[in-house]
Amino acid sequence: MTRVALVLRHADEIHLGNLEQVLVEHGYTVSYVDTLGADGVQGIDPAAADLLVVLGGDMGAYETEHFPVLAEEVGLISDRLAAERPVFGVCLGAQLMASALGSPVYRGPTNEIGYRGVEPTEAGQDSPLRHVRGIPMMQWHSDTFDLPAGTTRLAGSEAYGNEAFAIGDWALAVQFHLELTAEMHETWLASSTDEVLAEGLDPDALRRDRAEHSAAMQVASRALFSEWLSGLPGDAGDPRRTP
Template structure:
């Protein structure tokens, strides 16, 4: 446990949308930085009843929903209100895939279906700003992509990474808000669950479950190391921010 973890426990609220799309290897990094994690399942929880500012950090995970489908999934509207309250307060948020799309929507940007799903173990390229951000740890490291929606870059954020298919792969606002379109959380278990659940989609993208298992064997360990480095650096930045506020 880090010195920061030993000195004070923090709380992380995780918004999960599907049991198969969980916290994965992000969990140990949160624990190492002294976070007590509470995971709630947004589809069956009264998100509107949650105090948006109670947790030190909110982590918003992926899902099959579209951030624009608030009529079909009313809890997404409640999540957007929660995120908007945290954004107003500059309270830390980390978003993954759907979580990044919801953050883009909460910041006033358009979220919409892309022309084609981005699926597989693929690289993202850090931008100039991204090279000086936690996302730099994924430079040259293939990571899991599995999404069909995308978003316009919100005003007042920095784009941190791009890919040949979708230019908005990660963004941040100052040191407290970080969003990634790709999936740094994927473990072997999560990978297998996704292949079981959605593997029938793969032939449409020239892929197979066998190929993705081979790529997981090659890229999984470096991707998990990059994930720990990315989240760890982000959390360290939050800790430094807290110390600065305390000193002020």
């Protein structure tokens, strides 16, 4: 049985990365929607796909005046969550999920760029988030959100208390970029040199951190996402390995 993962993408370079193969291994066909395109998310049935994945982006979830499609995305996510259909959000995707659940999204205390520790909560230790404990994960964000009512906080970090939350076993939001590959990281560094330098960071130092931490992060990310997919209600999580 083929399953469909509908992926909302806000920039070509911010894609599924290392998570795409995990989806394939679990029997999903990946279908991207470029939300900044002419059609945005119009005409999408919020409950139709087996899984909705909402990726990151350079904009803030609250910048609806400049990016009207974000309000449409929030409506789509809200309807899907109300239908209790599986949703997975990363960074901006997590913030849009929080907004869809009625929580404010706003600027945080710092612009986090680099590999940082993420600490699972007690509930997170009993969830797929346990795989990231002790493994520096890639952060690239300066926004945060209040924990939505009815969700379970699964992880936090030194600078940001809300790094991951869940609803049951079918909705998961993570603030950090677990999808990031070394190739994606290099592309992001090349396109964001001014931002990196403005934060007083050395791109070469970030590359050295990548060389030290990226491989372990890939293992943790794949384990987290694979376990979460395997736990989705029904038979949506049975992995089917490709040769």
